[in-house]
Amino acid sequence: MASPYHSVSGKSKNNDDGRVVFLASTLLWPLPPDLSGGSPDPIHVSLTFGISVALMSACLGTAGAVHLNPAVTLSLLAGVRMSLASALLYMIAQVLGAITASGFIRSVTPPEVRGDLGLNVVTPGVSEFQAVCVEMMVTFQLVLCVFATSDQKAGLSKMAPVIVGSSVTLGHLVAIGFTGCSMNPARSLGPAIITANFESHWVFWVGPFTGALLATVTYDLLLVPRWNTQSL
Amino acid sequence: MASPYHSVSGKSKNNDDGRVVFLASTLLWPLPPDLSGGSPDPIHVSLTFGISVALMSACLGTAGAVHLNPAVTLSLLAGVRMSLASALLYMIAQVLGAITASGFIRSVTPPEVRGDLGLNVVTPGVSEFQAVCVEMMVTFQLVLCVFATSDQKAGLSKMAPVIVGSSVTLGHLVAIGFTGCSMNPARSLGPAIITANFESHWVFWVGPFTGALLATVTYDLLLVPRWNTQSL
Amino acid sequence: MASPYHSVSGKSKNNDDGRVVFLASTLLWPLPPDLSGGSPDPIHVSLTFGISVALMSACLGTAGAVHLNPAVTLSLLAGVRMSLASALLYMIAQVLGAITASGFIRSVTPPEVRGDLGLNVVTPGVSEFQAVCVEMMVTFQLVLCVFATSDQKAGLSKMAPVIVGSSVTLGHLVAIGFTGCSMNPARSLGPAIITANFESHWVFWVGPFTGALLATVTYDLLLVPRWNTQSL
Amino acid sequence: MASPYHSVSGKSKNNDDGRVVFLASTLLWPLPPDLSGGSPDPIHVSLTFGISVALMSACLGTAGAVHLNPAVTLSLLAGVRMSLASALLYMIAQVLGAITASGFIRSVTPPEVRGDLGLNVVTPGVSEFQAVCVEMMVTFQLVLCVFATSDQKAGLSKMAPVIVGSSVTLGHLVAIGFTGCSMNPARSLGPAIITANFESHWVFWVGPFTGALLATVTYDLLLVPRWNTQSL
Ligand SMILES: [Ca+2]
Ligand SMILES: [Ca+2]
Ligand SMILES: [Ca+2]
Ligand SMILES: [Ca+2]
DSSP states (O other), rough: OHHHHHHTTTOOOOOHHHHHHHHHHTOOOOOOOOSSSOOOOHHHHHHHHHHHHHHHHSSSSHHHHSSSSSHHHHHHHHHHHOOOOHHHHHHHHHHHHHHHHHHHHHHSSSSGGTTTTTTTOTTTTTHEEEHHHHHHHHHHHHHHHHHHHHHHGGGOOHHHHHHOOOOOOOOHHHHHHHHSSSSSSHHHHHHHHHOOOOOOHHHHHHHHHHHHHHHHHHIIIIISSSSSSOOO | OOOOOHHTTTTTOOTHHHHHHHHHHHHOOOOOOTTTSSOOOOOHHHHHHHHHHHHHHSSSHHHHHOOOHHHHHHHHHHTTTSOHHHHHHHHHHHHHHHHHHHHHHHSSSSSSGTTTTTOOOOOTTTTTTHHHHHHHEEEEEEEHHHHHEEEEEEEETGGHHHHHHHHHHHHHHHHHHHHHHSSHHHHHHHHHHHHTOOOTTHHHHHHHHHHHHHHHHHIIIIIIIITTTTOO | OOHHHHHHHHHOOOOTTTHHHHHHHHHHHOOOOOSSSOOHHHHHHHHHHHHHHHHHHHSSSHHHHHOOOOHHHHHHHTTSOOHHHHHHHHHHHHHHHHHHHHHHHHHHSSGGGGGTTTOOOTTTOOOHHHHHHHHHHHHHHHHHHHHHHHHHGOOOOGGHHHHHHHHHHHHHHHHHHHSSHHHHHHHHHHHHHHOOTTTTTTTTHHHHHHHHHHHHHHHIIIOTTSSOOOOO | OOOOOHHHHHHOTTTTHHHHHHHHHHHHHHOOOOTTTSOHHOOOOHHHHHHHHHHHHHHHHHHHEEEEEOOHHHHHTTTSSHHHHHHHHHHHHHHHHHHHHHHHHHHHSSSSGOOTTTTOOTTSEEEEEHHHHHHHHHHHHHHHHHHHHHHHTTGGGHHHHHHHHHHHHHHHHHHHHHSSSOOOOOHHHHHHHHHHHHHTTTHHHHHHHHHHHHHHHHHIIIIOTSSOOOOO
């Protein structure tokens, strides 16, 4: 389908994208357990996730660029920028990649310091509704950045890895105290499955998906209206 | 009006800019309360504000680029780079966005750890005059960067988001110990209204405005004199 | 030999490259011992190594770009992108540079705080096999980035210093708790020789070399297959 | 004089450069005293100096780019890239700017937490000779970066602010534990004069100057030999 997304990349979609998305998703969180047992430095975690996304986007090409996250995939689907078949394929690859990565992290980390493998939890004292709002807000800014960088008319596609990576870092800097920062249901599902802990897990689907859809509406109706010729 | 500011962006000004400025200002400070109750890491706060400004500038286009801050808006007005009507519209949108953001932060943060919502205060031991001088200095360097990046002859406009974002981070790294770093009266007004605390609040208008005007004079008289043909 | 690596750089290989590689390797680790005797901040170390690699790549040209690391050199050799003679020359220069740098660090640091000169060790509690897996994973992502940036068709060569430097920083952020992060047998050999401590030293050859070879296979068979005309 | 340095900038040298250098030098160290009285975070200081240099280079043009540091100025003079008259003018402006900045910092900081205004001192336990060696090494890498970015044939001049700024940050990350990191005699002279403390002050002239001259020789004889037509 000739969408702005595909024409930005200039690449023909091929059947192997699922494998690349799986690979990218596996590499996407070299979760740095704090082996001393203390709580991890927020800047350390924020930089790790942001640089990781930026590098995977830059080096693994189109499929790696924006398809590391079911919430982002949903927004592109809702924004009529990709087909349902591709969206489902990518989401499956993302979830499988997340589970693989969490399993790997678990196997290389000593049990005493394994912690929770970077499991997203709602910080005590914060209500689940507040957590959903925070996740919604940080995912909203992430998807706005994804749309802006994949929009050919804005001319930002060359900088997409840096912009999206910085957006991931920013989301973590903001939300990490509330929820450990998810913005990505697959990234939350991996550790949840491996540690069999689904406490408040729904927050990390509802928050990111809601934020992603809100961003799609904001972008296509307010910022770069799609039903007239007004350019940004 | 055909000003260097508008021609750099290549976009026609449209009546919706006020809405975009409001959106950008709302997203501009996902203030990261330290939910553990301790005092926030200066680098954490500095990076958050800087990346936030850089991303909003890059993704929300012209209106988002330099109009997140009444002090910057004032400097562009004083430097005859925008009209009074636009300046007033932008300042109103910035203040409304700041109040909205502070209200949102307050609603999602548990009361015990709400702290002061990132309220700017003068650190005990520092006089209000010293605080005004510090705010003046850091806003001075910020506005210099804004002028340099919006000046077509310098050719820096493509790098404007990175340069202005880095300038915001730098200002915070320098001033955060003195005042929590404002550089932006709207950013200071939001939390002040929500927490009903206007202690030394005037510092965060006088300091940034003075620094902005000083930078306008320095740029237009010393660095890139506007009344002769000497190029930078 | 007309390989994509050489054509990207556009420079003729000359016999002095060995001296440049030696120089670059010497400058490559201004190891920042924590003179207060505490354990070094992971972000401090990660940034130091990453910025160091990025700058040496940018400023010392081709030989400095990707030949600071025997594991990377091995991957380029295995990927038929350089000659065996060059690979051996570079590895010797890298090892000599590492020993020189470690000797220099030892001479300028007071004995009481000399620590272990940044020696790579396997953190207590982590098995040697787990350490090899972690080193393998972080070197894998590093070599993927090197291949992607030296591949002319991907068009990333201008950004190579930033991408490879960020990859080095990321590897450290992830692995530093496990092994101090090596990814580079020469970087591990220098301090090992100077402090005469080869405990688990084999981990820092097997892990990086295995990760490098795995990345070569992944890149040349999955991502950018070399035996058909499909472009990335 | 038609030197590579001038042709890269494409600007005619004008008599006002001294004033711009003074301004840039004044803005160059908004030294962030730690107002809580503790010792400053090395990453905080390193980022502050690096971003500061990068921004001044980018926004204040040629005179601001490489002439914030007498050691760098000396290297350009020794490398026959500028005239003696310009070099002396710049060094005077740098020293005056440093004194002004230190005086300003002193005036806005409460006495109890003024500390030593960022005075460079040799850390107890480190000999003055070791300190000279460290300063020599970090200034060496800084000047190499300056030469590489001002050399037209290398094509790095657009990235000069980022490269030189990163080099400044790197120097601090490495040397800050030994000497507080100088690399810049003017930056050391300012606080020394204001606090009337010249203990080991000679280290911060001999180290940087020696490193700068060593870099000039290395660049012009080894890396980019100036007496034949071999390109980098
Ligand atoms: Ca529940
Ligand atoms: Ca008062
Ligand atoms: Ca052993
Ligand atoms: Ca002495």
